[in-house]
Amino acid sequence: xxxxxxxxxxxxxTPSSTVLLLKIGGRTWQGQxxxxxxxxDDGERITYVAADARRQNIAKVTYKDDKGQLVEYFSDxxxxxxEELTKLPSRAMDCVDCHNRPAHTFEMPSxxxxxxxxxxxxxxxxxxxxxxxMEVLKVDYPDQATAAIQISTALEAFYRTSYxxxxxxxxxxxxxxxxxxxxxxxxxxxxxxxxxxxxxxNHIGHQSSPGCFRxxxxxxxxxDGKTISADxxxxxxxxxxxxxxxxxxxxxxxx
Numbered sequence: 001x002x003x004x005x006x007x008x009x010x011x012x013x014t015p016s017s018t019v020l021l022l023k024i025g026g027r028t029w030q031g032q033x034x035x036x037x038x039x040x041d042d043g044e045r046i047t048y049v050a051a052d053a054r055r056q057n058i059a060k061v062t063y064k065d066d067k068g069q070l071v072e073y074f075s076d077x078x079x080x081x082x083e084e085l086t087k088l089p090s091r092a093m094d095c096v097d098c099h100n101r102p103a104h105t106f107e108m109p110s111x112x113x114x115x116x117x118x119x120x121x122x123x124x125x126x127x128x129x130x131x132x133x134m135e136v137l138k139v140d141y142p143d144q145a146t147a148a149i150q151i152s153t154a155l156e157a158f159y160r161t162s163y164x165x166x167x168x169x170x171x172x173x174x175x176x177x178x179x180x181x182x183x184x185x186x187x188x189x190x191x192x193x194x195x196x197x198x199x200x201x202n203h204i205g206h207q208s209s210p211g212c213f214r215x216x217x218x219x220x221x222x223x224d225g226k227t228i229s230a231d232x233x234x235x236x237x238x239x240x241x242x243x244x245x246x247x248x249x250x251x252x253x254x255x
Contacts, residue, residue, distance in 0.1 A: 003249070006114045006242075009131035013117065013124045017246050019239040035235055039093060046093040048215070051080055055097070056201075058214045059085060061228060073220040073228050098203050098211070106200045108208040109137045112184045121180040123173040127166065132158050133181045143191050151185060152178040 001021055008014040025034030027041070039046060049060040059078040063071045078085070096102070107115075113133050116122045122129060136154045141147035155178045159167040167174065189196050201209030210217075218230035232238060240246035249255035 005118050006110070007117050007124070007130045009134060011127045013130045016242045016244055017249070018241050019246050019248050021237040021239060023235055040095070044092045047090045048093060049085060049088050049090050051078065051088070056210065056214060061215055061220055071222050071226060073222050073226070076219040076221065101200070101202045105202055106188050107184070108197055109134055109184070111208060112188070116180045116184065122177045123170070126159070126170065126173055126177060127163055129177055136181060137185055141191060144186055147185050147189070148182050151182050155181065
């Protein structure tokens with residue numbers, strides 16, 4: 001079970017939560033398959049042809065079904081001719097096609113901030129902190145040293161000008177928020193290396209990058225009318241979606 005809490009960019013930084021049951025298992029004795037069982041079965045179940053070097057645009061998927069029959073799915077967005085497609089290498093799907101960030105996982109601004117607010121490294125009591133943090137993180141700074149200075153300066157100026165009472169009463173929380181926001185920037189953006197938000201996507205899920213939707217987009221079809229499913233319930237059961245106070249968490253005595 002996964003609980004994802006995010007915060008709105010309003011004055012109250014209003015929280016909402018999504019609760020998912022992920023079907024990550026292999027194969028059960030009844031023959032049911034989870035995400036790992038379906039994609040990494042014994043033998044090569046899935047091969048694919050990517051139209052780009054970074055494997056973001058999947059032009060063709062070949063799947064071996066339970067009867068051993070091969071089914072070929074072609075993307076509706078594929079602009080390659082059949083001749084061009086046959087010249088591209090075919091790759092057997094393996095772990096790193098999804099788990100492509102085994103070490104340094106680069107985050108995107110919004111989920112990184114949600115995590116920091118949820119863990120109380122950034123105080124929710126600061127009005128518009130999510131909105132202002134998003135603004136300062138997305139500035140195109142020339143280098144990390146400049147970013148570290150200007151993020152703190154911008155945050156302090158915002159509260160000193162727009163919320164003087166908050167600034168005088170909660171200066172330690174503002175300083176702590178600035179430090180947490182700087183940390184998010186410094187571990188994800190490296191201007192001197194031309195690494196910015198989204199340069200190195202994480203393919204687990206589909207929140208911050210196409211990820212699963214590279215194939216599960218409802219636009220990969222076989223000649224006999226089959227489609228690689230984009231149905232949410234294929235990989236997870238949604239128990240609550242963007243709810244302020246999900247009942248399921250109360251029922252499970254988690255909240």
